[in-house]
Amino acid sequence: MSRPEYSRQGEEIRILDEKTVNQIAAGEVVERPASIVKELIENAIDAGATDVTIAIRAGRTDITSITVTDDGIGMRKGDIPLAFTPHATSKIRSADDLSRCISLGFRGEALASIASVACVTLRTRARGRDSSTGEEPENGSEYIISAGQVISAREIGSPAGTSIGIENIFYNTPARKKFQKTVATETARIADVIEGFAILYPSITFRYRLNKVLKISTHGCSTLKEVLQTLYPADMQHMIPLSRKRDGMGLTGYISLPSLYRQSSRRIMISVNGRRIQSLSIQQAIRRGYHTLLMPKLFPVAILGISLNPADVDVNVHPTKREVRFSYEPAVLSAISETVEETLFAQNLIPVSSAKPIFLSLPDRQDETQKELPQPPRTEKEPVLYRNYQQQVTPAFAESGVYEVSPVRLRRSGYQLRQTQLPCTNSVPVHDIPRLIYIGQIDATYLVASTAEGGMVLVDQHAAHERIRFDQIRMAANESPQSQELIVPRILSLSLPETAVMRNALPVLAEIGFIIESFGKDTYQVRAVPVMLNRQEEIGIIHEILDALIEEKIKKPEMMRDVIERMIACRGAIKAGTILLPHQAEELLSQLVQTTAPYTCPHGRPTMIQFPASHLQKMFHRI
Numbered sequence: 007m008s009r010p011e012y013s014r015q016g017e018e019i020r021i022l023d024e025k026t027v028n029q030i031a032a033g034e035v036v037e038r039p040a041s042i043v044k045e046l047i048e049n050a051i052d053a054g055a056t057d058v059t060i061a062i063r064a065g066r067t068d069i070t071s072i073t074v075t076d077d078g079i080g081m082r083k084g085d086i087p088l089a090f091t092p093h094a095t096s097k098i099r100s101a102d103d104l105s106r107c108i109s110l111g112f113r114g115e116a117l118a119s120i121a122s123v124a125c126v127t128l129r130t131r132a133r134g135r136d137s138s139t140g141e142e143p144e145n146g147s148e149y150i151i152s153a154g155q156v157i158s159a160r161e162i163g164s165p166a167g168t169s170i171g172i173e174n175i176f177y178n179t180p181a182r183k184k185f186q187k188t189v190a191t192e193t194a195r196i197a198d199v200i201e202g203f204a205i206l207y208p209s210i211t212f213r214y215r216l217n218k219v220l221k222i223s224t225h226g227c228s229t230l231k232e233v234l235q236t237l238y239p240a241d242m243q244h245m246i247p248l249s250r251k252r253d254g255m256g257l258t259g260y261i262s263l264p265s266l267y268r269q270s271s272r273r274i275m276i277s278v279n280g281r282r283i284q285s286l287s288i289q290q291a292i293r294r295g296y297h298t299l300l301m302p303k304l305f306p307v308a309i310l311g312i313s314l315n316p317a318d319v320d321v322n323v324h325p326t327k328r329e330v331r332f333s334y335e336p337a338v339l340s341a342i343s344e345t346v347e348e349t350l351f352a353q354n355l356i357p358v359s360s361a362k363p364i365f366l367s368l369p370d371r372q373d374e375t376q377k378e379l380p381q382p383p384r385t386e387k388e389p390v391l392y393r394n395y396q397q398q399v400t401p402a403f404a405e406s407g408v409y410e411v412s413p414v415r416l417r418r419s420g421y422q423l424r425q426t427q428l429p430c431t432n433s434v435p436v437h438d439i440p441r442l443i444y445i446g447q448i449d450a451t452y453l454v455a456s457t458a459e460g461g462m463v464l465v466d467q468h469a470a471h472e473r474i475r476f477d478q479i480r481m482a483a484n485e486s487p488q489s490q491e492l493i494v495p496r497i498l499s500l501s502l503p504e505t506a507v508m509r510n511a512l513p514v515l516a517e518i519g520f521i522i523e524s525f526g527k528d529t530y531q532v533r534a535v536p537v538m539l540n541r542q543e544e545i546g547i548i549h550e551i552l553d554a555l556i557e558e559k560i561k562k563p564e565m566m567r568d569v570i571e572r573m574i575a576c577r578g579a580i581k582a583g584t585i586l587l588p589h590q591a592e593e594l595l596s597q598l599v600q601t602t603a604p605y606t607c608p609h610g611r612p613t614m615i616q617f618p619a620s621h622l623q624k625m626f627h628r629i
């Protein structure tokens with residue numbers, strides 16, 4: 007994730023020519039306090055700092071001051087006024103340099119813009135020059151500028167490096183000041199900016215103080231992993247490294263296991279050639295790599311560094327340099343999805359139970375303390391502490407009064423399993439899943455298995471079977487759809503919205519194995535259904551499919567196909583509450599581990615939870 011060395015090599019600051027100025031679209035660089043912090047940190051990094059301190063003071067309604075101090079190369083007295091002149095930069099000479107620009111700043115806009123909307127106090131001293139040039143080190147300088155007017159300029163004693171203090175932020179632009187969010191929002195953004203730099207520059211020490219309280223502190227000279235461990239100690243247990251170098255593009259970083267996720271994409275941090283960027287398309291590419299491992303609408307946590315030939319990236323799309331354009335965007339995006347997928351699927355992704363001992367205390371007396379105990383979360387089913395076995399059986403069985411395994415039911419589930427047998431091809435993915443030895447069934451819903459290492463794995467039989475069926479449907483549909491003809495074709499009469507959707511859905515349904523013909527204005531005849539649906543009454547699923555497509559406003563054929571395949575997978579899967587014979591359960595487990603993504607059902611719910619041997623030992627205080 008590191009940036010190629012940038013060296014200023016004593017180049018003087020100069021004003022860009024007018025052509026160059028026009029080629030660099032001018033814009034609002036400092037729209038809010040967090041963007042001031044970003045610009046100042048970039049300058050410190052460009053100055054070769056190894057230690058950057060950010061101090062913020064905030065009152066109840068406002069951020070009152072921002073100070074960024076660095077130990078970089080500092081500024082020579084003569085250069086200071088130019089640094090505050092618009093489009094003065096020491097970093098590029100002409101627009102041609104933009105294509106190979108590797109410094110963070112290059113517009114020469116930040117200091118000038120900041121000094122026009124706030125009061126800036128600059129204290130700086132240039133580092134002693136190379137002894138070979140024989141140049142004498144200068145004294146330090148203090149330079150105060152407010153609303154573009156120089157207030158004072160004098161020599162001072164100062165450590166080498168630069169400290170820039172900003173006060174009265176936006177005092178002369180009340181409109182912008184009014185638009186500032188609450189102090190809490192703004193300081194959260196500032197912390198986010200600083201975390202981003204700390205992650206991108208593990209070799210630099212960053213310290214962030216808010217009203218003198220140390221909020222962030224990294225150690226410098228660290229690896230990416232060490233910085234992440236410092237910043238997000240709890241999350242790192244659920245993060246795995248990612249790396250790939252191919253076709254002139256490098257990807258490095260960390261991505262979360264499916265056990266760690268967020269409701270928003272805020273914790274996806276992307277950088278291109280050491281520059282943090284925002285990119286919806288890259289966020290989506292990362293998300294795609296997770297497939298169904300995450301429930302829809304959830305996002306992973308990811309730190310992704312992309313390195314590319316600078317000539318293939320355009321960073322000059324936006325004044326804050328937060329967006330970029332790639333020359334070969336589709337290739338970049340698919341490489342990202344693939345790498346995320348490969349990285350994840352090489353792992354054992356079965357969620358691990360918490361190792362905290364759980365003591366079951368049964369309420370015998372209703373005393374005061376008992377009343378105050380938090381109630382365990384209620385699931386659909388009551389905990390089965392005192393229920394006898396009969397009550398755990400499906401309602402259909404229980405109603406008959408006498409517990410008797412219905413042979414019809416068992417035969418049916420046996421049939422389903424045979425039918426979903428996955429062909430053993432070489433393309434069967436290899437997962438890092440322990441071998442599962444079937445032990446028994448709980449509540450006619452969960453399968454208990456042990457692993458060779460002495461751990462325990464619980465499997466949700468419905469979710470597992472759904473996953474198996476989903477893979478099966480996918481595989482069949484990629485070859486040729488398998489239909490079974492209905493003995494008596496069934497007539498479907500559709501509502502108006504259903505008819506509208508049906509027209510688009512018809513080719514997709516045909517791909518999956520439904521043979522449906524138009525039979526008049528809003529009437530269709532169903533002649534065959536996919537083999538995966540083995541009961542004629544299942545044509546009711548067509549109404550459900552159309553309703554889902556209407557409700558989710560799905561129009562793209564590949565999205566439709568995805569929804570339909572999930573629904574069929576779910577429809578024919580063994581339900582919770584079905585008793586399985588041992589050989590059926592064993593079959594289910596062995597088929598599950600051969601699927602492409604055995605860890606979740608197609609809707610993203612887990613299929614398995616593991617209790618490693620070490621956790622069992624801890625729970626029983628054996629270690």
Ligand code: ADP
Nearest residue numbers: 049053089095096111112113114115116117168
């Ligand atoms: P840019 O970073 O795009 O060049 P800025 O307005 O941010 O433009 O800075 C103008 C110039 O001031 C920089 O090119 C650099 O020479 C000098 N400068 C700014 N901040 C620092 C710093 N912290 N240390 C050394 N020089 C700095």
Ligand code: MG
Nearest residue numbers: 048049111116
């Ligand atoms: Mg800058």
